Amino acid sequence: MGTLKKLFGYMKPYSKYFYLSLILLIINIILGMVNPYLQRLLVDKVLLKKENNFLIYLVMGMVSISIVTSLFSYLFTLLVEYSSQKTISSIRHDMYKHLQELSFSFYDKARTGELMSRLTGDLEGVRIFVPGGFLQLVNSIVTFAITLIILFTINYKLTLLSLVLSPFLIYISGIFNKKIKNAFDELRREYAVLNTTIQENITGIKVVKAFVQEVAEIAKFKKENKENMMKGINIGYISGKYAPVMWFIGDMSFVILIWFGGFLVQRHEITLGELIQFNGYLWAMIWPLRALPNILNMYEQANSSGERIFDLLNYKVQIKGPDNPINIEKIKGNVVFKNVSMRYDEGYALKNINISAEKGKKIAIMGATGAGKTSIVNLIGRFYDATCGKILIDGIDIKELDLKTLRDSIGIVMQETFLFSDTIKDNIAFGNPDATMEEIIDAAKAADAHDFIMEMPEGYDTIVGERGVGLSGGQKQRIAIARAILKNPSILILDDATSSVDMETEASIQENLKNLENGKTTFIIAHRISSVKDADEIIVLENGSIVERGTHKELIKKRGLYYHNFKEQYKTMFSDEMIDNILKEVGA
Ligand SMILES: Nc1ncnc2c1ncn2[C@@H]1O[C@H](COP(=O)(O)OP(=O)(O)OP(=O)(O)O)[C@@H](O)[C@H]1O
Ligand SMILES: [Mg+2]
Numbered sequence: 001m002g003t004l005k006k007l008f009g010y011m012k013p014y015s016k017y018f019y020l021s022l023i024l025l026i027i028n029i030i031l032g033m034v035n036p037y038l039q040r041l042l043v044d045k046v047l048l049k050k051e052n053n054f055l056i057y058l059v060m061g062m063v064s065i066s067i068v069t070s071l072f073s074y075l076f077t078l079l080v081e082y083s084s085q086k087t088i089s090s091i092r093h094d095m096y097k098h099l100q101e102l103s104f105s106f107y108d109k110a111r112t113g114e115l116m117s118r119l120t121g122d123l124e125g126v127r128i129f130v131p132g133g134f135l136q137l138v139n140s141i142v143t144f145a146i147t148l149i150i151l152f153t154i155n156y157k158l159t160l161l162s163l164v165l166s167p168f169l170i171y172i173s174g175i176f177n178k179k180i181k182n183a184f185d186e187l188r189r190e191y192a193v194l195n196t197t198i199q200e201n202i203t204g205i206k207v208v209k210a211f212v213q214e215v216a217e218i219a220k221f222k223k224e225n226k227e228n229m230m231k232g233i234n235i236g237y238i239s240g241k242y243a244p245v246m247w248f249i250g251d252m253s254f255v256i257l258i259w260f261g262g263f264l265v266q267r268h269e270i271t272l273g274e275l276i277q278f279n280g281y282l283w284a285m286i287w288p289l290r291a292l293p294n295i296l297n298m299y300e301q302a303n304s305s306g307e308r309i310f311d312l313l314n315y316k317v318q319i320k321g322p323d324n325p326i327n328i329e330k331i332k333g334n335v336v337f338k339n340v341s342m343r344y345d346e347g348y349a350l351k352n353i354n355i356s357a358e359k360g361k362k363i364a365i366m367g368a369t370g371a372g373k374t375s376i377v378n379l380i381g382r383f384y385d386a387t388c389g390k391i392l393i394d395g396i397d398i399k400e401l402d403l404k405t406l407r408d409s410i411g412i413v414m415q416e417t418f419l420f421s422d423t424i425k426d427n428i429a430f431g432n433p434d435a436t437m438e439e440i441i442d443a444a445k446a447a448d449a450h451d452f453i454m455e456m457p458e459g460y461d462t463i464v465g466e467r468g469v470g471l472s473g474g475q476k477q478r479i480a481i482a483r484a485i486l487k488n489p490s491i492l493i494l495d496d497a498t499s500s501v502d503m504e505t506e507a508s509i510q511e512n513l514k515n516l517e518n519g520k521t522t523f524i525i526a527h528r529i530s531s532v533k534d535a536d537e538i539i540v541l542e543n544g545s546i547v548e549r550g551t552h553k554e555l556i557k558k559r560g561l562y563y564h565n566f567k568e569q570y571k572t573m574f575s576d577e578m579i580d581n582i583l584k585e586v587g588a
Contacts, residue, residue: 004306
């Protein structure tokens with residue numbers, strides 16, 4: 001019930017449409033009640049008592065009722081659709097907004113297909129009940145209640161008889177409701193799994209093909225597809241089993257009444273017209289009972305979908321800006337890590353990291369794969385929070401800064417390049433939509449991307465496919481670099497940003513960056529010595545700890561990890577002896 005209450009809470013802004021449709025519905029129900037009364041008059045007055053001039057009034061009454069109810073039905077349908085679409089749209093909006101706010105750690109575990117199913121299938125599950133199904137429920141209850149009162153006033157004995165079977169009906173409805181709820185829960189879960197299977201397959205189709213796993217993937221899909229089908233059939237099976245029983249009970253009430261009613265007419269306890277009127281009302285009382293399984297279906301579907309929607313909406317945003325952030329005009333870019341340690345789930349990924357990067361300095365981070373390089377830079381923009389220790393920017397704990405201000409001051413090229421299926425121009429301007437074409441071109445030139453962009457059929461207006469399909473790895477990286485540069489950030493983070501770019505292009509980008517870098521604090525993660533050797537400080541990580549630090553020269557002199565890495569990278573060109581001689585000559 002809590003879930004439904006929350007769902008209806010979303011309808012509040014559109015409640016005037018809802019109440020209007022409710023009023024139309026109730027008027028229509030009441031008008032519908034007049035017809036059996038007119039039929040009674042037809043039989044008793046016109047047919048039996050031959051009051052023929054009465055007929056025209058009856059016909060006019062029936063036609064008028066018909067016109068009004070048709071018009072109201074039309075308005076009712078429009079209003080219901082309007083309020084339901086508005087409600088769903090605002091829930092969808094909140095879900096999307098919440099998805100934007102959730103942190104990296106949520107997405108580490110979330111599955112895209114699963115999330116998509118909440119934004120599509122589950123919302124649809126809610127839509128049919130809010131408020132359409134709910135109003136059907138109101139319709140059933142009100143119709144049932146009004147007819148019951150009318151029937152009681154016509155003949156209480158007949159009415160009581162018609163209710164004899166009701167306890168069975170309530171009992172069976174209870175069982176049905178429980179079973180159908182479980183069935184819908186299972187279907188929704190299975191639907192999410194199926195969606196994930198499809199989404200992951202499409203995203204990874206190139207890997208599937210390269211490893212010739214199409215048949216295995218089809219088999220995997222077939223299993224989920226079958227599961228989904230079975231869960232769907234199960235719902236049909238439950239509805240199929242219980243609905244006719246419930247209908248049967250409804251119909252039996254009718255049979256009992258006609259039987260006993262016929263008997264009363266024969267005994268002249270009621271008139272024929274009254275029996276016909278009774279008959280009309282009885283239908284009005286029985287159909288809500290017959291519609292009950294369908295309404296319960298919709299209710300349970302909305303309930304189970306609603307729960308999943310609120311699960312997502314209530315998922316806590318782990319990283320938030322402070323309520324009262326410290327206001328600073330512009331971040332200068334002095335970055336300090338103070339005894340920072342960090343762990344994701346188990347085991348520390350970073351241990352006691354201390355870094356002091358003054359504004360404009362270039363800090364390089366090296367280390368084997370999995371050493372913790374990305375983890376370090378992800379802390380600067382609070383994509384994750386440190387488990388212990390502090391990170392200060394311009395002397396202020398980053399947790400005291402407004403999140404937008406903080407992230408706006410950082411330009412990041414992530415290790416895995418992601419481009420949107422949009423034009424190259426818009427991809428570069430992603431963080432800075434107001435940038436002029438000139439600024440975009442300048443950023444592209446700095447990232448050494450301008451020339452290849454100009455060679456493309458539509459230049460900057462070329463649309464790249466999803467995730468940048470149609471571009472080479474190095475081209476994608478250069479667009480991502482341009483995107484980061486265009487933000488003109490105080491802090492620039494390059495996480496393996498030139499790994500797919502050849503040495504020569506990399507050198508040219510480095511040179512361009514040097515010209516730009518004035519004032520920008522730069523963190524550069526790279527494996528190539530050539531990418532880091534001119535850094536103000538090179539930090540060498542091993543298993544989450546800093547094991548060496550210093551300038552290129554200092555680290556070479558140290559003859560430690562960095563030196564061995566250096567030798568390893570140059571050994572194809574020079575012998576060990578030559579390298580040592582060169583180093584001696586440059587005084588290292
Ligand atoms: N999102 C995450 N959730 C859990 N563990 C993670 C996550 N990201 C990284 N790790 C773990 O933290 C450690 C450091 O990972 P990190 O990505 O920082 O390494 P890296 O030095 O950037 O490696 P690479 O050179 O391969 O990019 C690894 O052991 C990794 O398994
Ligand atoms: Mg990394």
